[in-house]
Amino acid sequence: MKSSYIYILPTFIFLFFMFQPFSYCGATENSECFECHSDEALERVESEGMKAGIFVNEYKFKNSVHNINSVACIDCHADITELNYDLEVPHSSNLAPVDCGACHEDEAEAYENSVHKKAGGKGISIPCYACHDYHYVRPLEGYTVTERENEFCLKCHDPNKFHDWLPQKETHFDHVECAVCHAPDAPRHIHLRFYDLVENAYLESDEILAALNTDHENFLKLLDTNKNLIIEVDEFEKMVFLLRQSNIRVTFRGELLSEMEPVIHHINRGEAKRECETCHLPTSPFFEAVTIVLDNEDGRISHYEVERRVLETYYVNHFYVIGGTRVRLLDRIGLVLLLGGVSVVLVHLSVRVVTAPLRRRKKEKKDEFTA
Ligand code: HEC
Ligand code: HEC
Ligand code: HEC
Ligand code: HEC
Ligand code: HEC
Ligand code: HEC
Ligand code: HEC
Numbered sequence: 001m002k003s004s005y006i007y008i009l010p011t012f013i014f015l016f017f018m019f020q021p022f023s024y025c026g027a028t029e030n031s032e033c034f035e036c037h038s039d040e041a042l043e044r045v046e047s048e049g050m051k052a053g054i055f056v057n058e059y060k061f062k063n064s065v066h067n068i069n070s071v072a073c074i075d076c077h078a079d080i081t082e083l084n085y086d087l088e089v090p091h092s093s094n095l096a097p098v099d100c101g102a103c104h105e106d107e108a109e110a111y112e113n114s115v116h117k118k119a120g121g122k123g124i125s126i127p128c129y130a131c132h133d134y135h136y137v138r139p140l141e142g143y144t145v146t147e148r149e150n151e152f153c154l155k156c157h158d159p160n161k162f163h164d165w166l167p168q169k170e171t172h173f174d175h176v177e178c179a180v181c182h183a184p185d186a187p188r189h190i191h192l193r194f195y196d197l198v199e200n201a202y203l204e205s206d207e208i209l210a211a212l213n214t215d216h217e218n219f220l221k222l223l224d225t226n227k228n229l230i231i232e233v234d235e236f237e238k239m240v241f242l243l244r245q246s247n248i249r250v251t252f253r254g255e256l257l258s259e260m261e262p263v264i265h266h267i268n269r270g271e272a273k274r275e276c277e278t279c280h281l282p283t284s285p286f287f288e289a290v291t292i293v294l295d296n297e298d299g300r301i302s303h304y305e306v307e308r309r310v311l312e313t314y315y316v317n318h319f320y321v322i323g324g325t326r327v328r329l330l331d332r333i334g335l336v337l338l339l340g341g342v343s344v345v346l347v348h349l350s351v352r353v354v355t356a357p358l359r360r361r362k363k364e365k366k367d368e369f370t371a
Contacts, residue, residue, distance in 0.1 A: 042055055056135055079095055131155075140260065141301045145173075145177050146173075166274070175254065175255050177257050181272045182272045184273050185263040195250065195251050207248070208248075209294070212239070212243065231305065231306040233307055233309050236315075237315075287308060
């Protein structure tokens with residue numbers, strides 16, 4: 001009889017630990033790491049005697065694309081297999097560098113062929129996270145051109161130092177993602193964002209859907225009456241009309257973006273596009289894909305293809321925001337290119353450049369008028 005107690009006690013202990021919250025189960029849970037690493041004061045002493053913070057912001061990490069996709073601390077810090085609390089630091093304090101390419105193989109391969117990979121020479125190169133960050137990576141697709149560039153390229157480059165051959169540099173940098181010219185292997189598309197003329201701000205997807213009295217699932221069905229999965233000009237105009245009925249004076253801001261594909265990492269010296277006609281011709285292959293976008297709750301976005309001719313409509317042309325009224329102009333510049341060759345363009349452009357302040361003033365007047 002008595003001997004069976006010998007087994008019952010360990011069984012109890014075993015069961016006790018089995019049904020504890022997961023954080024007791026081993027080294028696999030983020031919460032265990034956060035017990036120390038959510039302490040803002042936590043530091044370590046580097047080899048040169050410098051102190052470096054080892055704080056990880058729990059809130060920002062929770063909202064990162066990695067956490068949302070269940071990538072845990074130890075999926076990246078893969079050489080931590082368990083924590084040993086007998087030691088002052090419960091894991092090696094000389095961890096191996098994280099290998100982003102372990103999961104992002106295609107990007108890592110594409111990155112091999114890049115000025116940045118080779119930048120440092122002598123085996124040192126710019127790591128993935130110099131552009132992307134590591135603990136707080138967010139889904140990129142929903143960002144505007146300026147948000148993308150501020151987060152990446154502008155950390156290290158000042159594009160105003162170059163590009164003197166490009167008129168209206170700022171307009172280009174505001175509407176064309178750096179990678180569109182600098183990673184010419186990557187396909188690209190025009191992205192139309194909903195802009196509220198009265199509020200002077202981009203419209204949130206929720207507002208658009210609420211005003212149309214629909215949801216993500218039924219958005220396309222509502223507009224695409226002929227069911228060809230493309231929003232044509234008349235369907236597009238119907239959408240604008242419906243929004244206006246809900247008192248939203250909508251207009252569209254165009255941006256030229258690269259597709260999210262690994263070849264976007266092929267950035268190399270001397271390979272960028274500069275020929276005006278690649279973009280400023282009515283037939284430009286750069287403008288074949290035109291989409292409007294809505295954000296989903298998870299930070300991802302849905303693209304809806306629209307007919308290219310939408311770029312010529314009143315709503316895309318006629319926005320009085322900075323950078324407005326230009327898509328038609330792309331074609332106009334292109335037309336001049338076609339008819340008269342480059343010299344005429346130069347005359348045309350210098351006239352436009354000279355008259356730019358005047359036009360801007362006119363535009364501001366109109367802004368006041370419409371506001
Ligand atoms: C008991 C507290 C504690 C826990 C729990 C803890 N750490 Fe640490 N961690 C530290 C301390 C202290 C350092 C600084 C070590 C040093 O001085 O070099 C550190 C350093 C680090 C470093 C930087 C060191 C390097 O070599 O790059 C990483 C990465 C790290 N921890 C990840 C983790 C992960 C992931 C977990 C969870 C699996 C975790 N830690 C759990 C205390 C802790
Ligand atoms: C997407 C991969 C990834 C995930 C997930 C991740 N880390 Fe890191 N972590 C890195 C990279 C990259 C570095 C930079 C140094 C290196 O390469 O090891 C780093 C550095 C650190 C450092 C050193 C201090 C610093 O900020 O540079 C600590 C501490 C750390 N991580 C803890 C954590 C903890 C705790 C978690 C989970 C909450 C976590 N990491 C999740 C990639 C990741
Ligand atoms: C010089 C800056 C830079 C470096 C370094 C860099 N990237 Fe990127 N990465 C970008 C840009 C730009 C995009 C496209 C986002 C955009 O359009 O704004 C991108 C997109 C991505 C995407 C999403 C697109 C896709 O292919 O699904 C992933 C994943 C990615 N990078 C991973 C990596 C990895 C892994 C490394 C290292 C091997 C790396 N990146 C190095 C700039 C960089
Ligand atoms: C353990 C696997 C793993 C590791 C290691 C890892 N990632 Fe990721 N990463 C993912 C998953 C899963 C996603 C979400 C699905 C997707 O977009 O591919 C993701 C998404 C991303 C995205 C967003 C792509 C988009 O569509 O917006 C970027 C950028 C990115 N990772 C960069 C990095 C960088 C930089 C590192 C190294 C510091 C890294 N990842 C390490 C698994 C990983
Ligand atoms: C972490 C800093 C850093 C970031 C972020 C960065 N670059 Fe660079 N880039 C460099 C360095 C350093 C070189 C120089 C390489 C060399 O001289 O070998 C370089 C070189 C270049 C070159 C070749 C011309 C030259 O000056 O050598 C181009 C083009 C370029 N980068 C574009 C970009 C674009 C576009 C982005 C954003 C997607 C970007 N870079 C992000 C650091 C960075
Ligand atoms: C309209 C196309 C276009 C856009 C947009 C553009 N660039 Fe460039 N850029 C070029 C061309 C063409 C060159 C000339 C050198 C070359 O071919 O690499 C150049 C040169 C450069 C250089 C110097 C290269 C050298 O060899 O010295 C850097 C750095 C650079 N660009 C970064 C950027 C950044 C950062 C952005 C985004 C803010 C950007 N560029 C936007 C076309 C463009
Ligand atoms: C990669 C595509 C691309 C290239 C290459 C390009 N542009 Fe542009 N350009 C654009 C876009 C996009 C806009 C802004 C459109 C908008 O406002 O919606 C723009 C705007 C302009 C404007 C401003 C129009 C205004 O009303 O302010 C001028 C002028 C212009 N481009 C001239 C040129 C010239 C000249 C070249 C060749 C040296 C050139 N562009 C090369 C895409 C490009």
